[in-house]
Amino acid sequence: MDSVQKLKKNLNEQQLKAVTETEGFVRVIAGAGSGKTKALTQRYAYIVEVLGINSSNILCVTFTNKAAQEMRKRVKRLVGENSDLSYITTYHGFCVRVLREDINKIKYPKNFIIMDVEDQKTVLRQVYNELGLTSKVFTFKQVLRYISKQKTSQEYLQYILESKKKETDNEIEKIFIRYLEKQQRNFALDFDDLLNFALYIFVNNPDVLEKWQKRLHYIQVDETQDSSQKQFMLIEMLSQFHKNLFVVGDPDQTIYEWRGAKPEILVDFDKQFVDSKTIIMNQNYRSTPNILSLGNHIIKNNKIRVEKDMFTQNPEGVEVVHFHGENDYEEGLWVANEIKRLVKDENCKYSDFAILYRANHISRSIEQSLIRENIPYSVFGGIRFFERKEIKDVLAYLRLIEFEDDFSFLRVVNTPSRGLGKKFIENVAKIAEKDNISLYSALQQNINQKALSRKGAIDFIELIEKYKKSKADLIISDLIKEIMDESGLSAYYRTDGDTDRLDNIKELQNSIVLLETQDEEPINLTEYLQEIALYTDMDIEDDRNDRVKLMTIHTSKGLEFPYVFLCGFTEGVLPSAMSIKERRAKAIEEERRLTYVAITRAEKAFYMTESEGFNFSTGLNKYPSRFLFEISDNYFVRKGELSQEIINEAKEQLKLDASRQLIQKKFDVGDLVYHLIWKQGKVIEVNEEKGEYQIEFVETGKTKPINFEFRGLTKIEKQTELTEEEKTEKSKSDEDWNSFVENEIQIKQSEKPEIPEPEETSVEEKKDLIRKRITDLKEEKELLDKIKDEKIKSELIVEPKKSAKETTKEQETEEKILSPTTYKSNGGNSAKPNEKDKNKLWSKLKRFWS
Numbered sequence: 001m002d003s004v005q006k007l008k009k010n011l012n013e014q015q016l017k018a019v020t021e022t023e024g025f026v027r028v029i030a031g032a033g034s035g036k037t038k039a040l041t042q043r044y045a046y047i048v049e050v051l052g053i054n055s056s057n058i059l060c061v062t063f064t065n066k067a068a069q070e071m072r073k074r075v076k077r078l079v080g081e082n083s084d085l086s087y088i089t090t091y092h093g094f095c096v097r098v099l100r101e102d103i104n105k106i107k108y109p110k111n112f113i114i115m116d117v118e119d120q121k122t123v124l125r126q127v128y129n130e131l132g133l134t135s136k137v138f139t140f141k142q143v144l145r146y147i148s149k150q151k152t153s154q155e156y157l158q159y160i161l162e163s164k165k166k167e168t169d170n171e172i173e174k175i176f177i178r179y180l181e182k183q184q185r186n187f188a189l190d191f192d193d194l195l196n197f198a199l200y201i202f203v204n205n206p207d208v209l210e211k212w213q214k215r216l217h218y219i220q221v222d223e224t225q226d227s228s229q230k231q232f233m234l235i236e237m238l239s240q241f242h243k244n245l246f247v248v249g250d251p252d253q254t255i256y257e258w259r260g261a262k263p264e265i266l267v268d269f270d271k272q273f274v275d276s277k278t279i280i281m282n283q284n285y286r287s288t289p290n291i292l293s294l295g296n297h298i299i300k301n302n303k304i305r306v307e308k309d310m311f312t313q314n315p316e317g318v319e320v321v322h323f324h325g326e327n328d329y330e331e332g333l334w335v336a337n338e339i340k341r342l343v344k345d346e347n348c349k350y351s352d353f354a355i356l357y358r359a360n361h362i363s364r365s366i367e368q369s370l371i372r373e374n375i376p377y378s379v380f381g382g383i384r385f386f387e388r389k390e391i392k393d394v395l396a397y398l399r400l401i402e403f404e405d406d407f408s409f410l411r412v413v414n415t416p417s418r419g420l421g422k423k424f425i426e427n428v429a430k431i432a433e434k435d436n437i438s439l440y441s442a443l444q445q446n447i448n449q450k451a452l453s454r455k456g457a458i459d460f461i462e463l464i465e466k467y468k469k470s471k472a473d474l475i476i477s478d479l480i481k482e483i484m485d486e487s488g489l490s491a492y493y494r495t496d497g498d499t500d501r502l503d504n505i506k507e508l509q510n511s512i513v514l515l516e517t518q519d520e521e522p523i524n525l526t527e528y529l530q531e532i533a534l535y536t537d538m539d540i541e542d543d544r545n546d547r548v549k550l551m552t553i554h555t556s557k558g559l560e561f562p563y564v565f566l567c568g569f570t571e572g573v574l575p576s577a578m579s580i581k582e583r584r585a586k587a588i589e590e591e592r593r594l595t596y597v598a599i600t601r602a603e604k605a606f607y608m609t610e611s612e613g614f615n616f617s618t619g620l621n622k623y624p625s626r627f628l629f630e631i632s633d634n635y636f637v638r639k640g641e642l643s644q645e646i647i648n649e650a651k652e653q654l655k656l657d658a659s660r661q662l663i664q665k666k667f668d669v670g671d672l673v674y675h676l677i678w679k680q681g682k683v684i685e686v687n688e689e690k691g692e693y694q695i696e697f698v699e700t701g702k703t704k705p706i707n708f709e710f711r712g713l714t715k716i717e718k719q720t721e722l723t724e725e726e727k728t729e730k731s732k733s734d735e736d737w738n739s740f741v742e743n744e745i746q747i748k749q750s751e752k753p754e755i756p757e758p759e760e761t762s763v764e765e766k767k768d769l770i771r772k773r774i775t776d777l778k779e780e781k782e783l784l785d786k787i788k789d790e791k792i793k794s795e796l797i798v799e800p801k802k803s804a805k806e807t808t809k810e811q812e813t814e815e816k817i818l819s820p821t822t823y824k825s826n827g828g829n830s831a832k833p834n835e836k837d838k839n840k841l842w843s844k845l846k847r848f849w850s
């Protein structure tokens, strides 16, 4: 067989097209399981073997290092050992190649340093020392996030590459500037710099750009849906000479939009490159028709996508199953038993199973069931639930209170930091050894000794003693809550900025509440800790390769497994509470794509499971995911009883959310608007499908996409300079506005609240609610005042007045409500708004609260 035949072998018609269409701009929309990797590697080999192009003239960009390695391995099999495959790389990898060759253009040495996160932290440590800061002000994590955010724009390059100086009073900005100075002095580049520097060199050195353009005859991009704007800008620049650009991806599998991925690059590729060709690879080789139709059925509900229906010629297979449990214990147990049954009846291995979830904390109940049922498992790209730091910390507090053991003492005595260092612990240890007592007793009995009598130590002893006395009066879930608050652990994890840790602790509480509500007898702390100890010390003898794999859906991207369980298919988990709260149609679409990714990982069987109970993250009862209700009954069979009552409640909840989500556009093209940060701008595009405006801001000259529901945007009415008389009127009306707001607060305090509150709310809680509402109301007023002040201060662009027809009555009222000064003219002589306006205002404020 000659090499052409070899490379065309086993390809379907679309794959063959993708392999042989080598010239021009080509886009391949490759659905899940359609053999994208196969097409990409064969195409690369085709260019080398059949067209005779040297591999050093082909750039192939992948999304991860792992994908690049895999691809190099496969290509090597096709083209042999001797080709240079170093241009099969990631975006970062390619930028390093460019910089190694051309960084001297910006007077950096070719042996510049690439910093990893640890190096970044070392630099920050130095900066903190110099500025006399501690991590109490900002954690490294917060600063690193800030630095990365600043580096999404290229502005900072002026400070390191063009020696522009910057003064600031802002603490975090000061840290950033020092960090940049240190980077510059050491010729050190962090990961964000790699792309920015390469782009900077290309933009400012046309000769360098041309050299690279001419060198790279063919460019291939994998997972294009996950590329960011800047990454694609680099590719586009490079492809401008030979104009051979091949992009492949699946917009339905975009799951990194939150991190800057722009699926539009792939979706609108044909618009950007009008002569481009599009190939749709829609034959799936991975899954059964049942699994695939479920995926197709769900993803159809997304609006931003390229229409494509996947098909397969694989045999029918078994039905998709939905299991509903009464609680997460039942859910986990059902999954474990189903795995055991299949291993026994279908003769499959544990490694054939993957358990996927949206959020890490979901693994807790599943892990407990797997351990109980003696099923070996490993957590892919993560840590087992009971081995996570935060869980161990909380349990150590409980253990110390119950058992006073040394391990727990050492773990928590300085967590969070109480300023008790190594020397201090050594002193305690000496006494413990001499008196043959526990470390805790040594400290407690000698707390008045000079060497031990530190504030941190005294507080710690007081805290533990308090709970040793009161533990009998508290249920364990309350005990954890109080410890978290009083020990400072809650605050510690909150400032750490890692919400996953707090979610995991809530999940631990959740599991205890479940135990407490299930058992008639109150559970005893000793028994509980002993049971938990079993989970932290798993000693199942097993073949390390034959284990069930647990992982998040994000980690599962690009992988395939015979049997897949999607667990925790619960509203508030998938879609996540955050995406629901943000109320962005876009965020919900990304969550739907995650569901699609999970479904399409399965080859033989797919299960979706969820359960009733209480969700600590959302503070609400658990209901099945909204996506489950999007699936018609004929696509799956149900196991476990899902009562009509739960279905009704869940749908009611969704209706509530939907009514909140129906956020209409408030502005039209041409409207002048005011943004709290970027000040004055003009709406130049309204995209109803995406729910966003494109706004060009006067001060920065930049255009930004702003969501419809963003509250910090107000319309600027046509306004001319106020006369003195008008200014006096205005200030009078401001007083009226203030007294109106005060008055409203009083009226509302005395009225029965319009928003129904749970019956069991205590008087204290009600007071808190009211206080919160008053604060919110005041904040709303301050916001309005600020906008109003700015409006008057700024020199406004005068736009031709709109015709009455263009502005609807409703918009008028809405805008009047937004603008306090309009009350003056609204009711004729009366400065106060009329009843109708008051009600409108009130409902607006209610919306603001909700």
Ligand SMILES: Nc1ncnc2c1ncn2[C@@H]1O[C@H](COP(=O)(O)OP(=O)(O)OP(=O)(O)O)[C@@H](O)[C@H]1O
Pocket (backbone or CB within 6 Å): 010, 011, 012, 015, 030, 031, 032, 033, 034, 035, 036, 037, 038, 250, 253, 284, 285, 286, 557, 558, 559, 600
């Ligand atoms: N023409 C073909 N004939 C038979 N099997 C194929 C063919 N093309 C691909 N496959 C098989 O289909 C499966 C999916 O392929 P691959 O992993 O490349 O898909 P993908 O498009 O990268 O999927 P995803 O985007 O969902 O991760 C693999 O097991 C692959 O070997």
